[in-house]
Amino acid sequence: MKLIIGNKNYSSWSLRAWLAARAGGFTFEEIRIPLFIPGSREHILSHSPSGKVPCLIDHGFVVWDSLAIGEYLAEKNPQLWPADASARAVARAVSAEMHSGFSQLRQNMPMNIRKDYTGHGHSPEVDADIARIAAIWADCRKRFGSAGPYLFGEFSIADAAFAPVCFRFKTYGVKLDGAAAAYLDTMLSNADMREWETAALAETEAIAAEDLYG
Numbered sequence: 001m002k003l004i005i006g007n008k009n010y011s012s013w014s015l016r017a018w019l020a021a022r023a024g025g026f027t028f029e030e031i032r033i034p035l036f037i038p039g040s041r042e043h044i045l046s047h048s049p050s051g052k053v054p055c056l057i058d059h060g061f062v063v064w065d066s067l068a069i070g071e072y073l074a075e076k077n078p079q080l081w082p083a084d085a086s087a088r089a090v091a092r093a094v095s096a097e098m099h100s101g102f103s104q105l106r107q108n109m110p111m112n113i114r115k116d117y118t119g120h121g122h123s124p125e126v127d128a129d130i131a132r133i134a135a136i137w138a139d140c141r142k143r144f145g146s147a148g149p150y151l152f153g154e155f156s157i158a159d160a161a162f163a164p165v166c167f168r169f170k171t172y173g174v175k176l177d178g179a180a181a182a183y184l185d186t187m188l189s190n191a192d193m194r195e196w197e198t199a200a201l202a203e204t205e206a207i208a209a210e211d212l213y214g
C-alpha cells in the first residue's frame, strides 16, 4: 500500500488516514507531497483523482477521502471500528460529525503543530464547537470507553477523526476538564501521534495562509 499525504504540520485530513493505517497494523509506503507550492497540485493529481490528500493506493487500486480510506481499511481489519453494533453506530456518527462539521473551529484554529497560538482563534461560534467536541468525548468515554483509554475503549477510526483537533487544542492552548481533558492527554501521548508530531516539527515548509496568527 501507498498513502499519499500532505505536510505533517498542516494536513489534518492526512493525519486521520495515516493514524487509521497505523492503528490497523498495515504496512504502507508514505509519499509526502508538500502542499501549495508550485507543482504540488499536479503531483497530487498524478495519484489522487480529487486533487486532494490523503489518497490510498492498494496494489494500484485508488481510494481517496479520509473517511473512505478509513472504511476501506476497516473492511480489511474490522477492529478499526468498535465490535459492539451500538458503539459502532455512535463511532460512525461522531466521525461523520467531525468530517462534515465544526467549520468555525477549522477556519479559526487550523492545525499547525509547530506553532504556539495560545489564546488565539476564539469566538462564541468557535467556543460552541469546542464545547460540543468536549461533550462528545466525555459522552463516548462514559458510555463506551470502559475497555481502554480511547473514545470507544480501543483506538478506533473515531479517535483518528478527532486527532487533528487534539493537536489544535494543544496549539491554541484550549483548556478542557474532566474526561475530555484526560482523553486529550491520552491522544497527545499516543505513540503514533508523537511520531507524527516529531516529523511535523522537523518540517520547514511554511504555508502563509495557514499561519494565521504570526
Ligand SMILES: N[C@@H](CCC(=O)N[C@@H](CS)C(=O)NCC(=O)O)C(=O)O
Binding pocket: 006, 010, 011, 012, 013, 014, 035, 041, 051, 052, 053, 054, 064, 065, 066, 067
Ligand atoms: N474531505 C477530504 C478533504 C481532503 C482535503 O481537503 N485535503 C487537503 C489537505 S488537508 C488538500 O489536499 N488540499 C490541497 C488542495 O486543495 O490543493 C478528506 O477527508 O480526505
